[in-house]
Amino acid sequence: MARHDASELAHRLGREAEAVCRHYLSSGKRAGRYWLVGDVQNSAGRSMFVRLTGPESGKGAAGKWTDAATGEHGDLLDVIRESCGLIDFRDVTEEARSFLSLPRSEPDPHPNPRAGRTPAGSTESAQRLFAMAQPIGGTVVETHLRKRAITALHETGSLRFHPRCYYRPEGHAPTETWPAMIAAVTDLGGVQTGAHRTWLLPNGSGKAPVETPRRAMGNLLGHGVRFGVADDVLAAGEGIETVLSARSGLPHMPMMAALSAAHLAAILFPATLKRLYIVRDADPAGDGARDRLVERARGVGIEAIVLSPVLGDFNEDLRQLGIDALRSALRVQIVPEDVSRFFAM
Incomplete structure (x- = not known):
């Protein structure tokens, strides 16, 4: 233009x-x-x-x-x-x-090849979107997470809130705007490579009524949404809510959300990592990711331990069974030396 x-x-x-x-x-x-x-x-x-x-x-x-x-x-x-x-x-x-109810603009028949445009879905787009958002304290994102029984919100700088995040439906439906949780996807060095959007209802009571309320952008493979800084121990799972639920019971353990089963199986390991806890979802995709990740970790000398929920996932455990039951279930699954390091007493 x-x-x-x-x-x-x-x-x-x-x-x-x-x-x-x-x-x-x-x-x-x-x-x-x-x-x-x-x-x-x-x-x-x-x-x-x-x-x-x-x-x-x-x-x-x-x-x-x-x-x-x-x-x-x-x-x-x-x-x-x-x-x-x-x-x-x-x-x-x-x-x-x-x-303004004006007609859509016509494409420029002689576009300037030097005119810089940020490609949709690129790492740069993800970085700019995250920079536009604000901390989650006191926002719809915090309300949403607390309604999911997640109260361990320390070290959540990787999560932000955008009050009117663009949502483009498939096909020719009109573009919508909804509040959204924006999560930064980072590499092992802490550099942002992507972003994940979760569109929410304005009162935080649930996800927005759109076809795909979760979407990712940027370079995700091998990376994740991180909570805490990993050294020799890391817990990794699929979804943000699943990982934050597990962290409610293990509030001092560094964790990351890979955002899907396929990406969980492909996470990159910190050079100092000695023990990897796999926060498993109880479904076929979760089982497949668990098996591939255990094999990869053990192949490079990293101890791999699976943390299994009682129900479908750890957020379901937290909501249905309560925090005390979640802590008890996690305590017996981690190695004894990690109880004193990471368990909430």
């Missing part, structure tokens, strides 16, 4: 500044000539202010905003990008056109 076209969109949005704010910055409210909100990601608060009236351009233009807490500033296209969690600028302009 040409710069002139982007400016025209920004001007059109500025003419509808209050309507834009009510839609994309719904956590805020009007105060005189301004819309007050916590930040450009639509958090509650009053540090960011958007001008609702003024000229189309220049000083004091309608739609211009400033965050007094961070010094950030921009226009309403930036609001749409950040609040929706969009990466590619074309998606931002299409969202703006949709809001």
Whole structure:
């Protein structure tokens, strides 16, 4: 899109500044000539202010905003990008056109090959999405996890919250926005290689009613979502909730979620690792991942121990049987020397 076209969109949005704010910055409210909100990601608060009236351009233009807490500033296209969690600028302009009831833009017949675009689903896209999100404390993500009986939320810096994360259905259905848990996938050196999104209901009571409420992006193979720093001992499982549930009973043990059975079987081992606990899901895919991972670990001299749930997975154990039963079941499955190191007394 040409710069002139982007400016025209920004001007059109500025003419509808209050309507834009009510839609994309719904956590805020009007105060005189301004819309007050916590930040450009639509958090509650009053540090960011958007001008609702003024000229189309220049000083004091309608739609211009400033965050007094961070010094950030921009226009309403930036609001749409950040609040929706969009990466590619074309998606931002299409969202703006949709809001303004304008026709979709035509593809550029002579695209500039030098124009940098972040490929959808790339590592860079994953890094940018995670950077847009905020810590989970006091958010819908924390509410969701606590409703799943997960209260061990220490060392969860790999998890963040995005209030309006873009969800693109398959086919030609319209794009939606939902709150989402954003998880950083990192390699052994702590470098982010991907991200995992879990779309949630606005009250945190469950997952959003979309066809695929969980999606990953970036480079996942061998890597995972990490809780704590592994040295000689690591526990690894499939899902984030399963791993955090096991960590409720073993709060000091470093753990990672590989996000699927296939990826669990292919995790990379830290050079210092001596013992690997495999947080198993009780299903055929989980059994296959367990067997392949045990074989790989033992092949390089790493002790492999399987942690099995009583029910279908450790979150089901936690919710149905309670934390005391979960701790008792885990205690008898780990080696004696690890009880004193990692078990919650």
